[in-house]
Amino acid sequence: EIVLTQSPGTLSLSPGERAILSCRASQSVSGRYLAWYQQKPGQAPKLLVYGASNRAAGIPDRFSGSGSGTDFTLTISRLEPEDFAVYYCQQYGSSPRTFGQGTKVEIK
């Protein structure tokens, strides 16, 4: 199975700053089938990006995804107060689907 490793584990930033989250796969992710989710305490995860770079419906354009093969990135161009949360990457091109361990974006 494909192992996804996210870095860093925790990102301490201030509102207005740029956040760059990394997701590295142990083998190539077929078809760029890589998604990013945001999860806040007590809430269900929310789909942000799918197909590595396609924003889900209703997601602000400050969120952007990029990458292919084994290296993927989620960039939040200017952090808003509501963006402080945990972010997960997931590959869904190979079975079993797998997730990264998460990156927590916290207020500095």
Place this chain on the structure above:
Amino acid sequence: QVQLQESGPGLVKPSETLSLTCVVSGDSMKNYYWHWIRQPPGQRLEWIGYIYSSGSINYNPSLRSRVTISLATSKNQFSLNLTSVTAADTAVYSCARAPWGPVAPFDYWGQGALVTVSS
């Protein structure tokens, strides 16, 4: 607005069967893939398996011998059974929907239900 809600016992004894139901509201279950995912305390999310609205299924090989996912479209719900549970099965269990095919992300999730395995 599509909503998914998990329900079931929060405490299960070792060696018994864990049973959860996910009720779907706001849309039909037809033509979607319905998934279960879990997250043990301090660990990463783990995909358990899915059932398609036609009834086809796919399970994580690591759990295949103990898992059954079933569908009740007339009730707009689907269920998870996990047999012979141990403490390692303690986790938050979530249901989710995947649109447009077997290769799709999860566009809606439930909030999750904590299930503890303990005597």
